[in-house]
Amino acid sequence: MKVGAATDIGLIRMMNQDSYYCSSGVEDPCLFIVADGMGGHNGGEIASRVSVDTIKDFIQGNYQKPEYQKDRLLLIKDAMNKANSIIYGLSMEDPNLRGMGTTLTMALIEEERLYIGHIGDSRMYLLRNGECRKLTEDHSLVAQLIKNGSISPEEGENHPQKNIITRALGIDTEAEIDLDTLMLQQGDTLLLCTDGLTNMLDLEDIIGICSSGDSPQSISEALVEEANKKGGRDNVTSIVVKVGCSE
Template sequence: MKYVAASEKGKVRNKNEDKYLALNKQDFDIIAVADGMGGHKGGDIASSLAVQRIKNYNFNSDQLKEDIITCIELANKDIKNKSLKDEECQGMGTTLTLGVIKDRIITIGHIGDSRAYLFRNQQLTQLTEDHSYVGELLRKNIINKEEAKNHPKKNLLMRSLGIDNSVEVDLLSLELKSEDLILICSDGLTNMLSDKEIEEILSSEEGLKVKVEKMIFLANQEGGYDNITVVIYKSN
């Protein structure tokens, strides 16, 4: 099995506003996580619109980076238009971390504070940067990781889909090796488990399904303060 994905609302939230994708389409493997927020019913709709746009988009391997940016820009427009038409959706937005894999090359488009990681040779590496206020403080060495955990502005995003008319998308490409794992997850996981704890789970001999289930179980054990979504992709 190439990928396993699961999502739960956690122990505190009333509903799950995370959405994910893990599918094969036109010779592309596509994985994504969107973490919605804002409005009375908006977060759920924003993340759904982002995922639906990716599902409907036809990627072209000759211009994959351009396609990923276009796809995310269209998702931004979808969400923005909906929020203007529906009063209950005003102010809604979503993170989006999207990975498109073809011929062992993964190209990632990213906006927000969901994350993509590479697990290779028993080592976990974070591939994306958090577009959050706390993420900025960390990068500037104003605070450390321990201070970031309980920072009062931890949930303040500097970039997301659906808020502005245009979006700035981080893009990166990586050649995968056999047995590499790509993990894409919402902050409901990474706010509860450290990178070291995630690395330990991925290092185990258990199958992908058990790894995903264990991460979600432990995030709930630690408090489950947010929706928790985990997608793991295994390279051939």
């Protein structure tokens, strides 16, 4: 497989509170993570970086353990729960960091199987045969309102409370994590991204750029550049993984 990643502070924010980790695509574990932190006094930056580093280290350190070899979703869950506990503990120790947290969306790929861990409103998409499927559910107030029919998807686009998330790592002692798994196919493209991308670009823009035939690195950079062209109102991060591509 081939991979690429890009991040940018955007045009408005004073600090990049996004963090990410991107494997080379050739070594095990094949791991990809995006996180979008929240909180003042550098809290968002700390929360996202701690979450990514903790999960990366936990998965790399425990990948070969028998109990996790037979249950990769348990590996992801335990890694995310450890990150949650560490971030929450840091926020309790320092009043300036109280309330900090982070979204986190991660992909672990083993042969043709994709394992997903997710909390918050960062997203993962699967592009296959020209079609795009969202693999994660937004844990946000607006997503809840749309789901229960209180507002339409169109009304949600410019809702004043669009940025309120209902789940995150580090904001409580327990984290409610979404886990999923599916089989990948040769030619699939995965996109992991923070909401700085999806709030700026519509799905047609994303599909068009991801279907360009360029390298994953060029696609990642093009997505970030286009988000900034459309206003760059937030930090933006993208990871692109092309499955079945040799180096």
